[in-house]
Amino acid sequence: DTEVTQTPKHLVMGMTNKKSLKCEQHMGHRAMYWYKQKAKKPPELMFVYSYEKLSINESVPSRFSPECPNSSLLNLHLHALQPEDSALYLCASSQRGSPSSGELFFGEGSRLTVL
Amino acid sequence: KNEVEQSPQNLTAQEGEFITINCSYSVGISALHWLQQHPGGGIVSLFMLSSGKKKHGRLIATINIQEKHSSLHITASHPRDSAVYICAVPEGGSEKLVFGKGTKLTVNP
Secondary structure: OOOEEEEOOEEEEOOOOEEEEEEEEOOOOOEEEEEEEOOOOOOEEEEEEEOOEEEEEOOOOOOEEEEEEEOOEEEEEEEOOOHHHOEEEEEEEEOOOOOOOOOOEEOOOEEEEEO | OOOEEEEOOEEEEEOOOOEEEEEEEOOOOOOEEEEEEOOOOOEEEEEEEOOEEEEEOOEEEEEEOOOOEEEEEEOOOOHHHOEEEEEEEEOOOOOOEEEOOOEEEEEEO
8 A cells, every 4th residue: 555545535614623634554654744735836834743743833823733643644733824835745655754754645635715 | 967958849740740858967877867748747767878769669778878868769750659759867876867848749740
């Protein structure tokens, strides 16, 4: 199984809603990532979890809250988002935390629209 | 910080043509990633390479560490190859990747 599975594929939410994005991998990878991608732009790193501990937070606003319940799962909790947060949210995993040491596997993404 | 430049930004080809996409970076690295993204879709890792050349089907990636340059070649291009191709390199010894701006490839039948 070489897949990273993201749910939901599409999400529409209001600015007062609370929702979550989920990401799952069963490749035994110990590093998991959240990226945000706006149209026609490269992905921007948001968070990195390495061995289930948050190792990088790229100064992401607190309305985005990551969680890594175990080595296979990564959640992104969303609360009080703004319309400018509408984007494709991509999850990725790699065997270890360094992109020098292993291939990155990406999910299909969750397309978020904030009204 | 590593700077990554890709060229061309946009590329249109006829089916069957040989395609080359280039990537240059400013700081020495231990590995480089080539990624593919279809419109509206997720990202697929095509190659991770640290030296020489790798081949997978009709795709070939090469890297010249001394010249800080990599190329992605597609032989016998097909309309399903139409996608954005992104080059990415690690930033220092961190867990971050620095992405190029991507090359949008359109292959016409």
